Amino acid sequence: MGAVSLPSIAPVDHGAETHPSSGSLAPAASTLDQESREWLRGLRADGAERDAAVARLHALLVRAARFEVGRRKHTLPHLRGNELDDIALEAADDALMSVLRRLDDFRGASRFTTWVYKFALLEAAVKLRKRAWQGREVPLEPEAWDVLATASAGPEAEVEQREVLHAVEDGIANALTPRQRQVLLALAVNGVPIDVLADRLDTTRGALYKTLHDARRKLRRHLEECGHAPLETEEH
Amino acid sequence: MEQDTTLLLGRLLGPTGPEVGCDRCFEELDRYVELELAGVDADAAIPGLRAHLGGCPACREEHESLRELVAGERRAA
Numbered sequence: 631m632g633a634v635s636l637p638s639i640a641p642v643d644h645g646a647e648t649h650p651s652s653g654s655l656a657p658a659a660s661t662l663d664q665e666s667r668e669w670l671r672g673l674r675a676d677g678a679e680r681d682a683a684v685a686r687l688h689a690l691l692v693r694a695a696r697f698e699v700g701r702r703k704h705t706l707p708h709l710r711g712n713e714l715d716d717i718a719l720e721a722a723d724d725a726l727m728s729v730l731r732r733l734d735d736f737r738g739a740s741r742f743t744t745w746v747y748k749f750a751l752l753e754a755a756v757k758l759r760k761r762a763w764q765g766r767e768v769p770l771e772p773e774a775w776d777v778l779a780t781a782s783a784g785p786e787a788e789v790e791q792r793e794v795l796h797a798v799e800d801g802i803a804n805a806l807t808p809r810q811r812q813v814l815l816a817l818a819v820n821g822v823p824i825d826v827l828a829d830r831l832d833t834t835r836g837a838l839y840k841t842l843h844d845a846r847r848k849l850r851r852h853l854e855e856c857g858h859a860p861l862e863t864e865e866h
Numbered sequence: 867m868e869q870d871t872t873l874l875l876g877r878l879l880g881p882t883g884p885e886v887g888c889d890r891c892f893e894e895l896d897r898y899v900e901l902e903l904a905g906v907d908a909d910a911a912i913p914g915l916r917a918h919l920g921g922c923p924a925c926r927e928e929h930e931s932l933r934e935l936v937a938g939e940r941r942a943a
Contacts, residue, residue, distance in 0.1 A: 740896035
């Protein structure tokens with residue numbers, strides 16, 4: 631089973647969380663498109679009809695998982711084609727279990743195929759990120775401090791950016807809890823994938839993102855207290 | 867290098883506005899992608915999801931994959 635089992639992506643934050651995640655804004659089942667209705671009917675049938683629908687669903691998930699593996703195989707140049715395909719097949723198997731378990735969650739907010747694809751893509755992406763970090767140490771805090779110090783000392787940094795970076799360093803050191811500091815530095819500075827860090831810290835992706843979100847809010851507040859105007863940022 | 871510093875600050879400080887979390891993002895991702903591909907204002911329909919994609923590289927990657935997969939399938943249909 632994929633380590634990010636889907637229901638474990640914990641609830642996160644505030645702000646835009648204005649309606650429940652149960653899909654209350656989704657159309658009623660009566661508005662499902664014909665193809666989606668046929669999928670549901672087959673998967674809820676008995677015997678051979680259900681078996682055939684599950685086999686078709688599995689084939690669909692394999693295709694989506696292979697698509698994801700194909701997109702990301704450059705991150706695992708040491709893996710051979712059959713190893714990559716094993717990952718895709720395992721992801722499809724895990725996605726199949728998730729989809730069948732959560733069939734009643736499908737409300738027709740999208741086509742059924744689009745809904746199931748996301749399960750396969752998630753499972754494949756998580757497995758590939760973890761495989762890429764298998765056996766690697768997660769960088770520790772001192773390495774992140776070096777990155778920050780280099781960035782804020784470099785001649786290329788504009789004066790204003792340098793001041794902001796110094797204030798950020800101060801905020802990380804003094805305004806965050808040890809856990810928030812650890813998570814922020816690992817994810818935002820050292821580039822550890824969130825699924826990998828969740829595994830190492832024995833938590834969930836959603837819980838980690840909540841910690842990251844809280845740390846970022848504290849940092850922004852610290853910058854404002856230091857007299858810096860609110861920064862418009864775009865992470866990409 | 868200046869751009870690197872800007873990106874570093876972006877990763878440290880995250881999105882400016884309210885955002886949903888990873889859980890909600892996953893729940894809504896299929897609807898969001900279909901709205902995008904239909905040319906509908908997906909950001910108005912699902913507030914906070916775009917901001918989350920800006921702050922969460924993993925969800926961003928999964929959004930890009932789903933969008934590309936579904937768009938490619940529709941082009942081929």
